[in-house]
Amino acid sequence: MENVKTLYVTGYKSFEIGAFQDNDPKIIVIKKVLKKEIMGYLDTGLEWVLVSGNLGTEIWAAEVVAELKNDYPELKLGLIYPFKEFGNNWNEKNRGNLEKIELLADFVDSVSHQPYKSPAQLKMHTRFLLEHSGASLLVYDKEYPGKTEYFLKDAELFSEKFPYEIRLITMDDLQNSME
Numbered sequence: 169m170e171n172v173k174t175l176y177v178t179g180y181k182s183f184e185i186g187a188f189q190d191n192d193p194k195i196i197v198i199k200k201v202l203k204k205e206i207m208g209y210l211d212t213g214l215e216w217v218l219v220s221g222n223l224g225t226e227i228w229a230a231e232v233v234a235e236l237k238n239d240y241p242e243l244k245l246g247l248i249y250p251f252k253e254f255g256n257n258w259n260e261k262n263r264g265n266l267e268k269i270e271l272l273a274d275f276v277d278s279v280s281h282q283p284y285k286s287p288a289q290l291k292m293h294t295r296f297l298l299e300h301s302g303a304s305l306l307v308y309d310k311e312y313p314g315k316t317e318y319f320l321k322d323a324e325l326f327s328e329k330f331p332y333e334i335r336l337i338t339m340d341d342l343q344n345s346m347e
Contacts, residue, residue: 171213172302172333174246177202179225179307179337184314187224194342195228198307201337201345202232205305210240218246218301220293221254221266225307225316230269245269248300249278250293251285294319298326303333312339 179198187194206217206229217233219226233245247269249255255266270276279296280289297304297319304323308316323334 172209173213174216174218174301175206175209175214176218176297176301176304177206177226177229177306178220178222178304178319179316180314181222181224182227184224197342197346198225198337199228199232201342202229202305202307203236204345205335205337206232206236209303209305210236210243215242216244216246216301218248218297219269220297221247221249221269223258223262223265227265227269229305230272234272244274245272246275247273247277248293248297249276251280251283251289252278253283254278256283290318291322294322298323298330298332302331303335305335305337307337307342309336309338309340 182188185194187198202225206214217229219230221227230245230247233243237243237245255263258266279293282289304319306316306320308314308320310317310320320334320336323332326332327334
């Protein structure tokens with residue numbers, strides 16, 4: 169695989185793994201593993217990390233990128249929403265997390281410039297992310313299904329036609345990182 173310049177990071181949403189407090193030990197483990205993985209990509213020329221602002225893995229990944237920028241000032245964070253006004257219906261705490269990420273991001277935009285209308289916007293968003301990244305890093309385990317499965321299926325189809333790397337961080341990987 170050639171050097172990945174742009175990496176999309178996604179995975180479980182906080183409610184899917186029952187992590188609701190910012191100091192949840194699960195989050196600390198996930199962030200540690202994300203940091204290690206992203207640093208591996210940085211060593212081979214990573215320039216951008218993309219997230220779409222979903223609660224959970226994507227917020228934690230954005231926080232990890234912000235930390236890494238201290239040592240890798242050239243690293244950039246892109247926040248690519250699927251549609252305009254994404255997260256507007258969330259509660260105050262969750263919207264606060266999203267606003268924090270927006271402030272950390274070097275680039276913020278949405279694929280669809282209209283508020284949510286149909287699932288077609290989500291499909292367009294997935295397509296955009298696949299076409300604008302060289303790899304995806306997913307905190308996801310096929311034995312523990314979640315919404316990330318939709319992205320993973322599309323990414324696997326995409327990787328049959330184009331050189332595209334999909335890296336899964338499984339429950340075992342998370343468990344092993346604690347030992």
